[in-house]
Amino acid sequence: MTEQTASILIEPDYGTPRVEGEPTAHVTIDGLEIDVAPGTSVMRAAKEAGVDIPKLCATDRLDAFGSCRMCLVEVDGVRGTPASCTTPCTDGMVVHTDSDDVKALRRNVMEMYLSDHPADCAGCARGDCEIQDLAHRVGAAEVRYGLDGANHLHDATDATNPYFAYDPSACIVCSRCVRACNEIQGTFALTVEGRGFDSRITPGGTDFMSSECVSCGACVQACPTSSLTEKSVIELGMPSRTVITTCAYCGVGCSFKAEVQGSGDATRVVRMVPWKDGAANEGHSCVKGRFAYGYASHRDRQLHPMVRDTIDDPWQVVSWEEAITRIATGFRAIQDTYGVGSIGGIASSRCTDEEVYVVQKMVRAAFNNNNIDTCARVCHSPTGYGLNQTFGTSAGTQDFASVDHTDVMLLIGANPTDAHPVFASRMKRRLRAGARIIVADPRRIDLVRSPHVEASHHLPVRPGTNVAFINAMAHTIVTEGLHDEAFLRDRCEDVEAYLSFIARPENSPEETEAETGVPAADLREAARLYAAGPNSAIYYGLGVTEHSQGSTMVMGLANLAMLTGNIGREGVGVNPLRGQNNVQGSCDMGSFPHEFPGYRHVGIDEVRGIYESLWGVTIPAQPGLRIPNMFDSAVAGSFRGLFVHGEDIVQSDPNTQHVEAALRAMDLVVVHDLFLNETSRFATVFLPGTSFLEKDGTFINAERRINRVRPIMPSKVGKDEWQVVCEIATAMGYPMSYANAAEIMDEIAATTPTFAGVSFARLDAEGSMQWPVNDAAPHGTPTMHVEHFVRGRGRLMPTVYVPTTEATTRRFPLVLTTGRILTQYNVGAQTRRTDNSRWHPADVLEIHPSDAELRGIHTGDIVELSSRVGTTSLPALVSDRMPPGVVYTTFHHPITGANVVTTENSDWATNCPEYKVTAVQVRVANAEAARAHQEADAVTLGSGS
């Protein structure tokens, strides 16, 4: 494969999608013979044989449409000139693509296109419009009809979308954009309005910005002319070279072609185009990955190390050497006074595997303790615990492509159309093909009902009651005899105890209905549907993990899959949808305080010995502090220094007051990040970081896929982040150095059995690989637990429902749950610095009409949101997507500070915060609070952050 080119990488387009099957159809095309699968289009067969038939409306990512009439061919024994894109190959077919008659027809058709195409087409001049090239190719040198007939050359451009423009004068109404929106993205926002000459593409009769368009860019990518063009291309011109890399947003981990101009420090990104060969996304993208990369060059970006004596002093720019010396001296002084365990570090799920690995190594070898934790603590740590207990390893069981074989999806606690949009498009494709979906979520999310998607069941599980719900599902399956006895007998253990537990009456849908809010009859129907499959797959998100019973619930999901034999083949499984780009990787890399890379406990002598021997140090055999433990210890005075890598814990972690008190109590907080953020308000050393466009390394997505991240440009801060970490360790007296990031991966592979076969060279050759990659699976492992579970037999765990202590009261009668929105990402540090904020400039509180009416709240009112730990204010959005009694908000904007109201409650096994359940009250804000909110909002927006 090609990972980096000296020129633009042009991906071949075969015109129509590949057809699976044995190549039993023997076809002759212009004298060339080829065998293809029956049903393959003549156009595709020709391309595979080396014959490029002209086309405009065809592309291999869309079903054939047959409208442009450019691809006409002659077939022996067939009358007329069929379109090669819609004509399937049959055995013995003889095709002529270049006869005089065909050429004349194409010329005539092209003349018609040219008669309504701008003579001064900017796209043709730039080279991103296919019309001019194709006209030359088919020999259409003149337009016999003249250029002054009826045309669309003066139609106005729609430039309302911040990222692309629609120029209807260049549009040939081939419908590729409409079909891309329908078939690839699944939003159905575009249509052809009018008939004949009047037919025009429109985003539903309005402009793009006001439409249902989600700005995924599929239409822009599909457009064969320059009618739909990225504004960056219009502004900067065409790119000159391509680098294949991986998106730094969500856990889907899309592969992109970074198309750039210039080199070295003068490199400029012109556009990010999803890569067709990217196994995670197969050429699709969302508004974040496709367009929202401008933060990397935002004026807020910090490019120099800074220090200050106290958190009240202004920052002073210093040299790297001075900053690193101050860190090393400060951390050692703290340890000298308060002990080895008085400092620690937090690794980032936004950073590469190699960066995370060196951070945990710095903590274990240079700090000489295990006080290393990761932001996965606050999202998917229950996944680690739950899947490890039941299956034996901490990862999803499938690849994304598995969903193409799924018959029934159980989606719980996840909102993929907003948080994992590219995978959501894949789910929707499968649903349009006939699969069914059960949505368990308190909100009526888009996958409950959207164009051409309708859930078979929407089960509005009340926040905090997931375990009661999943037990009722399993109870139904067991008591109605729908479980897979053979699978349980052959593959699982602790079966009888579990069956006995789950069959108890208290787990029945009827008994749990009052608690969960899910009607028993609906739940029973859903359970039967899931059990019937035959291929049923579970997809879940933070609505499962971020509860006081998050780990129990993950085990409940694993139980359900084992109970029905839905593990170990394509189309089934238990699949956590990871939030950040490298949550999986950061966990894999040993960034939990109790585990080395590869999920091996620090107490295992043999494993610890590997690292002690390689690193030349003694490592404690006991776990270190988790993030919340660090905060508690800081407030208590025993934890005094913290290295925070690429996270904004003040904004993202629960109970902001407690986090701030902890940071304020420390002697030295070091923040290593792109921007000054809420956490850096409590730091006295700031180290500038590198964006994904400058990193060299790997990310691992939700399907365990190890993808290369390649530098598009040199580090803007003069150093790689792993290099900075090594220099801190070295300055602390523990020499650490690597020649490059590849060398770090080599060390990971040498010490971690599941990564034994991984290297940058292998990844460059294979494109990507899913761990485990070792002698048994040299090309990786798309599906896990095929013959047996990682732990041997799958373990069924009793999942007793223990209600959260966060109960509603008369004072706090509503339940607040939190989530994300499509255009913003986590704490918004990246997306708030892009035009994505035009869609979502502020967090809002969604509230059911009856709850709103009771409180006199209208959409747009500033409301006060209070819990037992804090109060904040934000605008209200009255919405019947919410059930009565539950309110919802996002946490993308620091002004809202949604985590001011979330509490210290956490998952019993992992301390993952219970973000999804907070008892609150909502009331219209008094005039003073509303004014304060509006003033703060104006300051935030005015700062450009």
Add this chain to the structure above:
Amino acid sequence: MTACVDDREHEPAVIRMGNDIARHLEYLPPETAADQIAAHIERFWEPRMSEELLVHADRNDTTMHPLLLAAARRLRPPPA
């Protein structure tokens, strides 16, 4: 944005966390539950946290779940 306080927030974290574990394992027979709580704490808690828990246990802290108290007695003495 303002903050207020609550009793649970001021409960010692090790007791709050330990009680949460105990509540989730109290479905087990008491001896087994205590064993598993102790094992969980040894596997996932930093030793100073276990030490702090032992201090509370030695005082027979009444806010501790009985199973947590039983588990605390099973915890190995921390290494010298």
